Amino acid sequence: MVHIKDFKGKQIHMTGIAGSSMSGLAEMLVKQGYNVKGSDGAEGYMVEYLRKKGIPVKVGHFAENLDGVDLHIYTAAILPDNIERQTVAERGIPSLERKELLGQLMENYTHAACVCGTHGKTTTSGMLAQTLVDCGLDPTVHIGGMVDAIGGSTRVGSHELFVAEACEFNASFLTMSPTLAVIMNLEEDHLDYYRDINHIKETFAKFLNLLPDDGIAIGFGDDPKVVELLNGLKQRTYTFGFNENNHYYPQNIEYDELAHASFDIFKEGKKLGRLKLGVPGKIQIVDAIAAFAAADVLGADQKLAMESLSNFKGVHRRFELTGVYDGVEVYHDYGHNPQEMEQVLQTAHMRPHNRLWAVMQPHTYSRVKRLFNDYITCTEIADFTLVTDICAAREKDPGDIHSIMLVDAMQEKGINVTYAPTFDDAENYLKAHWEPGDIVVTLGCGDINKLNIQIEEHSKQNA
Structure with a gap:
């Protein structure tokens, strides 16, 4: 079994390195002492970003990019007929798919908080990551977007807590080992892989079944499909949403002239405080409630969590x-x-x-x-x-x-x-x-x- 821990001090090459997840993984590996370089199909802001971080990136996929490489990492978007994947196979170079790498990096953490769902994963996981940092819980982080407050899309913190965006494309999140799962919603998407919404629900159920017996699932209680999944679990479950039947919900919502929401946040009927968001739109209320619920379950100070969420300025490439x-x-x-x-x-x-x-x-x-x-x-x-x-x-x-x-x-x-x-x-x-x-x-x-x-x-x- 190829494992990333065996390749410290050796040369790693990442094909498709500028992808939203791959770029973050490249940064994380470098922060953990690995030698990383990569290739991507075209110039772009992420290629430039990685170069500024000292990570060599070649534009174009070529066989010579694999010269001297000890481990090859690729994403599911890189098909088997790609010249670099073909070269790896011909030379017998060990390789890992992106989802396998992320699963390995998450191993042996005491808590692994994974945010999944069709929409809202990146913003919610970004909110959660910033909140946990501000509350002093020192998480290690890997998400699919850049958050200035944590220094990018990744952060290497303690070995107690890992926060990850859990992507359902190609069922990649099934390589993770969550102790806390946050489910934002379930809709039809990635239908090049999934047959239909039922196939999607079945795969999300498999993901939730990765939770240990003492694990926790938090889901969007206004989505019947999510509630159905939660009801099938033996682990502790909580819900969030606009409906007062949820464990966590907002009340007295107001918007300023720029569409920033202010609202009272309630937990099981008790008002905890008032939150004013620095990011616009109704959907951000859902994301913030989800992030607060996850932080609360993980032991964050409620007042500090609300202050952090009020200071959240968004994720790059999200409005x-x-x-x-x-x-x-x-x-x-x-x-x-x-x-x-x-x-x-x-x-x-x-x-x-x-x-x-x-x-x-x-x-x-x-x-x-x-x-x-x-x-x-x-x-x-x-x-x-x-x-x-x-x-x-x-x-x-x-x-x-x-x-x-x-x-x-x-x-x-x-x-x-x-x-x-x-x-x-x-x-x-x-x-x-x-x-x-x-x-x-x-x-x-x-x-x-x-x-x-x-x-x-x-x-x-x-x-």
């Missing part, structure tokens, strides 16, 4: 303001499932604005096909929608789905939508039509954030 140009606020969000996109646009709509623009980069052909009807309505709250070409990610073009099909269907629904295949097309259209006071949100987990970057770069050049 992140990237710039203001011509009086237009431009945001980016990682949301790629239609429900996530809809929630993000609802948040944007709550803020003062003239007109709201959604710039959608559909993600993977299989997702677009299986969730087609959801895609064509998820931006209807926006005044204008731009749709770029589909981001293939790990998939090959099957030839039977295209963004133009989405645009045609959206137009039939009465949505004001324009096909903008490239980022240049999207930028040119936006700049020709936006007005002061507008809000633009780019949406997707592919490389749509590069549109925000090029808008900023071009604005500086023209200043």
Whole structure:
């Protein structure tokens, strides 16, 4: 059995190193004394970030990248026909898949808090990580987004507590050893792997069954599918949500002019205090309640936990303001499932604005096909929608789905939508039509954030 602990002092190469999880794992390995380098398919902000951290990254996948390598780490998005995976097989180089590595790094921690669900994992795990740090519990952390307050997406702390974002793609979270599981919600997604919602529920049930007898599960009590999973457990369970029947819930919710929520937080009918969030939108209330519940169960001081959550400023690539140009606020969000996109646009709509623009980069052909009807309505709250070409990610073009099909269907629904295949097309259209006071949100987990970057770069050049 290949194990990461046997490769200290040896050369590790990571294929797909700039991915949201892989980049964090690379940082964590370096912090723990491993020699790490990697490769990725294209230049980008994460490639530059890793280089600034002293981690060598080559752009492009080549056989020579494996010269002198003792251990190869890859992600499920890197298919078997990738030249680097083929070279590893030919040379007999030991290898680990990303999910196996994360599972190994989590071994032997006294407590492992794992946040799972279709939506909200990254923000909730980021909130939880920051809260536990601020409460002095010194967690080790690996999540799928950058949180400034903890120094990035990873943190090496004590060996008592590990906080991890538990991703369900490819059932990767089944390699973990949770003692505390937080379940945010259950919706259809990753249907290139899962058959349907029942298959998703079955896999989440397997994840929860990894809990030890004295483990704890905390779930979104307003989601019947989550409640059904909790009811099937013998371990202690708690719920959170808007309904007063939950163990943890908010009351007296108010929003300021920028859509930041203030609310009283209750536990089992007892008011614990009032919380004012520094991140906007209704969905953030759910994330904050979940993070508070998890921190509370882990023994954090309740008052300090509420103070920390009030100071939380968000995760990069989650409704992140990237710039203001011509009086237009431009945001980016990682949301790629239609429900996530809809929630993000609802948040944007709550803020003062003239007109709201959604710039959608559909993600993977299989997702677009299986969730087609959801895609064509998820931006209807926006005044204008731009749709770029589909981001293939790990998939090959099957030839039977295209963004133009989405645009045609959206137009039939009465949505004001324009096909903008490239980022240049999207930028040119936006700049020709936006007005002061507008809000633009780019949406997707592919490389749509590069549109925000090029808008900023071009604005500086023209200043």
